[in-house]
Amino acid sequence: MDDMSVSSNTNKALQEFRDLPVALLKPAFDVLIPADCAPTAAFWAPYNDEERNIGMQACLLIWAVTDFKLVPWEFQLEATIVIMTGKDSLVDVGTGYGKTLCLIMPCLLDPENLSVIFSPLK
Numbered sequence: 001m002d003d004m005s006v007s008s009n010t011n012k013a014l015q016e017f018r019d020l021p022v023a024l025l026k027p028a029f030d031v032l033i034p035a036d037c038a039p040t041a042a043f044w045a046p047y048n049d050e051e052r053n054i055g056m057q058a059c060l061l062i063w064a065v066t067d068f069k070l071v072p073w074e075f076q077l078e079a080t081i082v083i084m085t086g087k088d089s090l091v092d093v094g095t096g097y098g099k100t101l102c103l104i105m106p107c108l109l110d111p112e113n114l115s116v117i118f119s120p121l122k
Contacts, residue, residue: 025057031066037071058109083106
């Protein structure tokens with residue numbers, strides 16, 4: 001399989017997860033995301049249905065784009081949910097902790113949206 005086929009298949013899978021009806025998000029999440037990788041019930045408890053749906057869809061997208069290897073950390077989901085619900089977010093963690101994924105997930109969830117990122121580098 002060539003790189004174009006892989007890219008096309010990945011894009012197709014991502015679009016299928018984006019287009020998944022809300023009623024099928026939780027069942028898809030429960031079937032596809034291994035329980036030992038999934039955020040805990042306690043993590044989801046404070047979120048409303050819309051926020052949980054955003055988080056589960058983000059998990060499914062990252063799971064697909066990483067060839068079924070990674071699920072976002074809870075802080076990455078928190079940042080993504082906040083951004084996708086129109087609020088501001090500040091993520092302050094050390095080098096190598098996964099801040100970049102916080103920038104990528106909103107773009108994966110809504111590729112038509114414009115993202116502005118301020119990242120002070122040396």
